[in-house]
Amino acid sequence: MSGKLFVVATPIGNLKDITFRAVETLKSVDYILAESPHHSKRLLETYAIKTKTVKYNDDYNVEKIIEKAVEDLKSGLNIALISDAGTPTISDPGYKIVHRCRQENIDVVPVPGANAAIAAVSVSGLPTDKFVFLGFLPKGKLKKEKMLKSYDGDATIVLYESPHRILKTLNAIKSALGRRYVVVAREITKIHEEFISGFVDEVEEIIANKSSIKGEFVVLIRKADV
Numbered sequence: 369m370s371g372k373l374f375v376v377a378t379p380i381g382n383l384k385d386i387t388f389r390a391v392e393t394l395k396s397v398d399y400i401l402a403e404s405p406h407h408s409k410r411l412l413e414t415y416a417i418k419t420k421t422v423k424y425n426d427d428y429n430v431e432k433i434i435e436k437a438v439e440d441l442k443s444g445l446n447i448a449l450i451s452d453a454g455t456p457t458i459s460d461p462g463y464k465i466v467h468r469c470r471q472e473n474i475d476v477v478p479v480p481g482a483n484a485a486i487a488a489v490s491v492s493g494l495p496t497d498k499f500v501f502l503g504f505l506p507k508g509k510l511k512k513e514k515m516l517k518s519y520d521g522d523a524t525i526v527l528y529e530s531p532h533r534i535l536k537t538l539n540a541i542k543s544a545l546g547r548r549y550v551v552v553a554r555e556i557t558k559i560h561e562e563f564i565s566g567f568v569d570e571v572e573e574i575i576a577n578k579s580s581i582k583g584e585f586v587v588l589i590r591k592a593d594v
């Protein structure tokens with residue numbers, strides 16, 4: 369009988385944000401496919417998880433690693449997939465191996481937990497009945513604006529952004545959608561956790577006036593008032 373591929377969510381900052389089941393799964397599988405074994409070392413050590421890790425990335429050597437994993441799963445081994453933070457495959461590597469396992473009728477089991485987008489949505493105070501997740505916007509002002517316009521509608525828009533591009537993204541929101549109300553969540557669950565909300569020009573100014581822009585960001589855009 370085939371083994372199972374467990375897609376295991378890990379913390380997005382605070383190392384305590386991991387489930388009992390995630391720890392148990394990571395301890396019990398035969399090996400862990402990790403986006404970056406070096407990055408995951410601290411988490412695994414914290415929970416005394418001694419399972420071997422193998423590097424997995426959707427781009428790097430992916431076919432070879434998937435073939436080996438599929439072979440191992442078919443021979444009855446269980447494997448866990450983790451990323452550097454949060455839920456694997458959500459703006460993170462992993463979908464290729466999951467797709468391949470589904471083609472091969474190998475069970476893929478979610479072990480749910482932290483996710484930056486959902487954490488930000490939950491505390492945004494914006495309508496949550498409908499939201500669209502766009503992940504990282506493309507590079508380039510025009511491409512950003514085009515994407516924002518095409519997804520603008522009856523739902524809150526949720527984006528991921530890096531510190532290097534946060535101001536460009538806020539600027540693109542302003543150009544594409546006008547003076548929209550936004551919530552910017554920074555460093556969720558970490559020491560410098562911060563939520564900045566207001567009209568996009570106000571939030572842009574607050575962030576632009578910081579002496580340095582650091583951390584990881586989720587940007588939420590309120591739908592247009594009708």
Ligand code: SAM
Nearest residue numbers: 380454455459460483484528529555556584585
């Ligand atoms: N798989 C992850 C998840 O489930 O949220 C997302 C991985 S994606 C490569 C990394 C991006 O997620 C960051 O650039 C940032 O936009 C967002 N992110 C991750 N951790 C975050 C945090 N603690 N606070 C704010 N945003 C975060």
